Amino acid sequence: MTKGQDTKLTILDAGLDMASQLGLENVSIGALAKATSMSKSGLFAHFESKENLQIEILNHAGMLFTQQVITPAIRTKAGIPRIMALLDNYISWDCNLTGGCIFVTASTDYKDRPGKVRDFLLKQQLLWIESLAQIAESAVGTGEFRKDADCEQFAFEFYSLLLGVHLYYKLLNKSDIKKRYQTAFEKLLHSFR
Amino acid sequence: MTKGQDTKLTILDAGLDMASQLGLENVSIGALAKATSMSKSGLFAHFESKENLQIEILNHAGMLFTQQVITPAIRTKAGIPRIMALLDNYISWDCNLTGGCIFVTASTDYKDRPGKVRDFLLKQQLLWIESLAQIAESAVGTGEFRKDADCEQFAFEFYSLLLGVHLYYKLLNKSDIKKRYQTAFEKLLHSFR
Numbered sequence: 189m190t191k192g193q194d195t196k197l198t199i200l201d202a203g204l205d206m207a208s209q210l211g212l213e214n215v216s217i218g219a220l221a222k223a224t225s226m227s228k229s230g231l232f233a234h235f236e237s238k239e240n241l242q243i244e245i246l247n248h249a250g251m252l253f254t255q256q257v258i259t260p261a262i263r264t265k266a267g268i269p270r271i272m273a274l275l276d277n278y279i280s281w282d283c284n285l286t287g288g289c290i291f292v293t294a295s296t297d298y299k300d301r302p303g304k305v306r307d308f309l310l311k312q313q314l315l316w317i318e319s320l321a322q323i324a325e326s327a328v329g330t331g332e333f334r335k336d337a338d339c340e341q342f343a344f345e346f347y348s349l350l351l352g353v354h355l356y357y358k359l360l361n362k363s364d365i366k367k368r369y370q371t372a373f374e375k376l377l378h379s380f381r
Numbered sequence: 382m383t384k385g386q387d388t389k390l391t392i393l394d395a396g397l398d399m400a401s402q403l404g405l406e407n408v409s410i411g412a413l414a415k416a417t418s419m420s421k422s423g424l425f426a427h428f429e430s431k432e433n434l435q436i437e438i439l440n441h442a443g444m445l446f447t448q449q450v451i452t453p454a455i456r457t458k459a460g461i462p463r464i465m466a467l468l469d470n471y472i473s474w475d476c477n478l479t480g481g482c483i484f485v486t487a488s489t490d491y492k493d494r495p496g497k498v499r500d501f502l503l504k505q506q507l508l509w510i511e512s513l514a515q516i517a518e519s520a521v522g523t524g525e526f527r528k529d530a531d532c533e534q535f536a537f538e539f540y541s542l543l544l545g546v547h548l549y550y551k552l553l554n555k556s557d558i559k560k561r562y563q564t565a566f567e568k569l570l571h572s573f574r
Contacts, residue, residue, distance in 0.1 A: 209493040210406075210493070210494075211404060211406070211489070213403075213404070213407070214406070286493065287492060287493040288492065292489065293489050295548055295552045296404070296485065296486050296489040296490075297404060297489075298552070299480060299481065299551040299552040300402040300403070300479065300480040300551075301403075309552075313553060314553070317553075338564075340557075340561075341564055341565070344545055344549065344561045344562075344565065345542075345545070345565050345568075347545055347548070348541045348542050348544060348546075348548075348565070349541050349545075351541060351544035351545055351548060352537055352538070352540055352541025352542075352544055353541075355488055355540070355541075355544060356537065358492040358493075359488045359491070359492040359502075359503065359506065360503065360506060360507070360510075364533075368533075368534060368537045369537075371531075371534055372534070372537065372538050372541070375538075375572050379568050379572075
């Protein structure tokens with residue numbers, strides 16, 4: 189990795205953290221320069237515009253998400269073990285970012301802001317939902333889910349549950365959240381068997 | 382209603398709409414003055430600070446939410462009809478605001494912004510979750526839910542589902558969302574019978 193690439197990665201990590209806390213819309217070249225104690229012109233040379241910076245942060249988050257959440261799940265035994273790995277990995281991802289999952293934050297920020305950032309985010313979200321459905325398909329393959337299980341429906345219910353966990357954990361700081369989501373998750377799995 | 386109260390209500394309606402679209406954090410006295418073509422000093426006289434304005438918008442949203450979502454549900458027959466009314470009312474509320482439910486947006490905005498606005502929002506969210514649990518209790522009362530049904534668990538699962546609907550509807554614009562949430566809702570009810 190060149191020094192330039194290394195610097196860029198450091199900036200993107202700081203940008204991701206800022207976006208997770210304050211919302212992607214509030215990450216600008218100026219704000220990020222201040223947070224990283226770098227010059228605004230230096231950051232401008234890397235990203236050229238606020239919009240590009242935001243897309244690069246989403247892209248960086250997407251790569252980390254694949255590495256930390258999706259890939260290790262796909263390497264786990266197909267079927268329910270894989271789905272359980274996905275849940276655990278997602279919860280670690282959500283907990284490890286200061287403000288929680290950036291995609292939840294960004295989805296709220298960008299639902300009404302048409303443009304390139306929203307388009308990029310939308311593609312990422314659709315890919316994520318497709319991954320969820322595919323991982324559910326693996327449980328149809330192993331016979332753990334019934335043959336006619338609607339895997340798109342599973343993706344919707346599973347994602348809804350993750351959104352609930354994010355809210356209860358990040359805003360409400362509910363101490364019983366682990367018991368809550370485990371109960372809900374067991375029921376979810378059961379309903380597709 | 383005095384002219385002053387009437388003006389304030391008009392401002393709060395515009396503020397709510399802006400907060401639902403852009404996030405509560407992006408509603409300032411200046412931005413709202415511009416959107417309502419009013420003077421900044423006039424708005425300042427009504428609200429005194431950005432923080433107060435944001436709390437008043439949340440309070441206004443809370444009153445409308447009670448009027449449009451909670452009260453009509455409580456007036457519906459206890460038990461499952463009441464829970465169904467709550468779902469329908471929430472979905473109308475979420476659809477009728479330009480950017481969808483302000484509480485979802487504000488929860489994302491404020492999870493990492495300690496202060497009076499977050500404290501106020503947190504109280505509202507806890508009250509909402511308590512209302513959900515109470516409405517579930519009414520189904521225990523009618524015998525539609527089993528005696529030992531965990532109504533806090535119901536509140537968590539029901540709220541998670543609403544968050545999923547919000548995302549699928551507002552960001553992803555999924556056409557099959559109605560079928561998706563109805564299926565999930567039927568299963569949710571069934572699991573507490």
